[in-house]
Amino acid sequence: MARNLGLLICFLILAMDVSAGILGIEAEIAQNKVKHLKMWIFECRDPSYTAFKYGLAACILLALAHVTANLLGGCLCVVSRQDLAKSSANKQLAVASLIFSWIILAIAFSLLIVGTMANSRSRKSCGISHHRVLSLGGILCFIHGLFAISYYISATASTREQTSAGHA
Template sequence: MASKALGLLVCALILALDIVAGILGIKAEAEQDKEKHLRLWLFECKEPSHEAFMLGAAAIGILVIAHLVANLLGGCSVCATDEIKNASTRKQIAIAFLAFTWIIFAVGLGTLVIGTMANRKSRASCGMSHHNFLSIGGIASFVHGAFALGYYVTATMAT
């Protein structure tokens, strides 16, 4: 009974962290859009937003924590390709969730970093447009939560 309660707590923690990271990414995009900017095709001149930078940095940190929690507490121990081929169906599904979790994490983290770095104080210049990167990273955080939850559940069921 205690293990079920702990499992539910971990699932809630993973989902909460990813949801918070997603909301922060979307709020950072909204703060970035409040700044004045001049856009010409792919090039953009704009003032950086300190609030967008701080919200983006927080979203990055929380997404990393959510990913670490899911991966460290999931505990899937199959790493070699021979072990994957001989693993049970549940372990193979857990490995598929793990792979998707890493891919979505990389996309979400990358877009959040690009969007956040575009709002550094030293970036008050013209350059390539970094529009919507923060909101894409926020949405990727929501998707990461779904796959991380799927990974945690299937990995713990397989053990």
């Protein structure tokens, strides 16, 4: 039963990240349908409410996927490099996956927020163009899904190793 639950959690994390990625790309498509005036590197664009909604939904799903992976994966404490070097391969993979998932989360979330706020109803934006910000954030959501699932699997495997070693 625990293996089935783990598989279900992996599919849940993957579904949220893939949905966030698709919504980010759809937000970019909706943003490109809005009329705009471009002169050199400056651009004036009307906001797209559809792109705003898609971008906001992508941000929420990305955050939920990250929180789900981190909460259900558990907490792995590594105090020093020596502690990390002595730990099992599963724990080392979990730490590396956790670090990369946080880095990708920060970049993807920032890109999605910038693209979403550019499509806020409250302003008509004129300035340096932000092309492909939403789609880049969406693509990074897919990569985040891989690292989040890798973290969840390796963290739960490391926890099982520690509990089975404690019983032996």
